[in-house]
Amino acid sequence: MTVEDGLPAAAEYRALRAAVGWPSPGPDICGAALENSAHGVLARDRGELAGMARLVGDGVMYLLIVDVVVHPGHQGRGLGQRMVRRLVEVAGARRVQLVAAPDVVPFYERLGFVRDPSHLMAYRSVG
Numbered sequence: 001m002t003v004e005d006g007l008p009a010a011a012e013y014r015a016l017r018a019a020v021g022w023p024s025p026g027p028d029i030c031g032a033a034l035e036n037s038a039h040g041v042l043a044r045d046r047g048e049l050a051g052m053a054r055l056v057g058d059g060v061m062y063l064l065i066v067d068v069v070v071h072p073g074h075q076g077r078g079l080g081q082r083m084v085r086r087l088v089e090v091a092g093a094r095r096v097q098l099v100a101a102p103d104v105v106p107f108y109e110r111l112g113f114v115r116d117p118s119h120l121m122a123y124r125s126v127g
């Protein structure tokens, strides 16, 4: 298993997300999204994508961790933890935030993240 800085190809990104039940937009949109990342980290097992995580944002004031995903066949072996730690290291003194699904809050708390009283709000147009 290798864990290194980098971003996956759009096809393997979509496949990894599908493996944890997340839908994705088409390859072109995924490719553009990955290209616009501030930083990425990925794990490979004999060349196959086993996990990834990335930072998005303006690179200075706002950095957000997104797409923290470990393939089900590789979960529970410290990969998620290693990848998030690497992104925190890359962020250095800059503030890092993320949006955690409720069941994953303890995973991030173990890594030193604290819950913020703010609420995530999403705008959805009607119809």
Ligand SMILES: CC(C)(COP(=O)(O)OP(=O)(O)OC[C@H]1O[C@@H](n2cnc3c(N)ncnc32)[C@H](O)[C@@H]1OP(=O)(O)O)[C@@H](O)C(=O)NCCC(=O)NCCS
Pocket: 020, 068, 069, 070, 071, 074, 075, 076, 077, 078, 079, 080, 081, 082, 099, 100, 101, 103, 104, 105, 106, 107, 110
């Ligand atoms: C959440 C996820 C990234 C964790 O990756 P992982 O490689 O399995 O986690 P690790 O092996 O690095 O776990 C590190 C620690 O967190 C704990 N942990 C992992 N997943 C957890 C969860 N869902 N809830 C509570 N604790 C969890 C582990 O038990 C471990 O604790 P320990 O250090 O005391 O042994 C992975 O389960 C995943 O990809 N899930 C599906 C996608 C997802 O929900 N991503 C997060 C979006 S917010």
